[in-house]
Amino acid sequence: MRPPAQADIAAGEVLLAIENVSLSFGGVKAIRDVSFDIKKGEIRAIIGPNGAGKTSMLNVINGFYTPQQGRITFKGKTRAKMRPYDAASGGIARTFQNVALFRGMTALDNIMAGRTLKMHRGLFWQLIRFGPALQEEVEHRRRVEDIIDFLHIEHIRKTPVGRLPYGLQKRVELGRALAMEPDLLLLDEPMAGMNLEEKEDMSRFILDVNQYFGTTIALIEHDMGVVMDLSDRVIVLDYGQKIADGTPDQVKANKAVISAYLGVAH
């Protein structure tokens, strides 16, 4: 697998900046005035108790939700409203908390679907599926096979994903996101519902993606052991507010975090 094309932002510089973002649904304030940044090349974890607004935050980043207030700057460009299509073509890929795959399609087709934006032949060529369209198909298929090798899912590539066990579905979903060759990869609870062995595999894939391809990763995870091992920096949300931001060690020692997780003595 070749590394994705690098954006012109150097490693360590800010790739995505969230400034004073607030999001509410009617009276429910899901996110309140949250600011943080994600630097190129890092693994950034977002943690917090249930209902803290973590998934809402990811949805804001990839354009499913438009926040009422605040600014989002991605690759130096500030946009008031970003549609999911813009996010995807700008280089943001994601996976979902409850796996969102194309259930009736094979693992291979699911991952190929991730290359939609990389393929350019028009409807005419697609219809006759000959010449340039076929050539393009073959070239992208090769890339996809690389991803399949990387994730060790060769044996299931012709299986409809609806039939696969949960752990493998998560892996296919990661494959589909990787097929987009993203600059920023958003992972929503990549290890939820997995056993120890599957978690270890998934952690390895995440680290490899980050190290070999230099992909910036933002992940939501509940397993504290995993979060502390994997991530470079952690942000903690509670009731839609940011209560801590720093390295795993700083966060672990933070009083507000401890009370949010364990409760405070009254």
Place this chain on the structure above:
Amino acid sequence: MEILYKIFVDPFVQMAGAPDLLIQTLWEGLVSGVLYALIALGFVLIFKASGVFNFAQGIMVVFAALTLVGLHAKGIPAFVALALTIVVMLVLAIAVERLMLRPLVNQPDIILFMATFGLTYFLIGLGELIFGGEPKVMIASELGLPKGAVEWKVFGGFVSFQKIDIAAAVIASIMVATLAVFFQKTRIGRALRAVADSHKAALSVGISLEQIWVIVWFAAGIVALATGIMWGARSDVSFALQTLALKALPVLILGGFTSIPGAIVGGVIIGVGEKLGEFYWGPLLGSGIESWLAYVIALVFLLFRPQGLFGERIIERI
């Protein structure tokens, strides 16, 4: 005893006794089957890409055929009229996406289904307003479709093949083959199936819902136009043609709602079954069995394969 003889023996004796007649019946069945398959294909396209049963497919057939005939009646040469009709179907697809589907994103399928009812009545009204309600003659010969029949001497008798039927079978086969490959093997085809499975996931990989819907409705429009030309050439172009859409229902049930090859195999089974049933068993029941036999055939298949012959297996992990 006599009734059993009439059901289980007599028809086969007749078949063996006059093989030329049997071949003729099979051929007629095959042709009407192919034409049913064309209508079913229009349904399958939209169902595959949006999970919506498009009630308006029948009226789209009529509307496309009326537009073609109407434009030609205004003095436009046949092939220019054909090209203009294709443009009209594209405009219709864009309008449907903008005005009907886009405001209804993420609504339950039943809402979209009801919207296609609305579209049906809108198109009936629009068609009558522009082209009038009286039946018209399809411009088959102007479009270069062959006339007359080929006769084949066989078993001491002869079988006659209408050339227009042969043309219909060929055109339908090409359309089905192209669409099957397109859906299975290309980027846009994959995107179409992806949209049908999950809007959310499709959006996250950068598939544009708007574009996909326009493509799929346009493709269904083209299929409707081909269906309209073929059916119109056999009878008249009138609003009565839209009831043909009902014939597609057993075909869809049999073939599976999501399968393009299923549409064609289902169409042929229904078409051939209908014609054989009517010709050999019909007199027993006082004829007229064509109107319900298709549904009975579909029911029998449904008993054994609830998802249809080629439908996607229903997979549910619990």
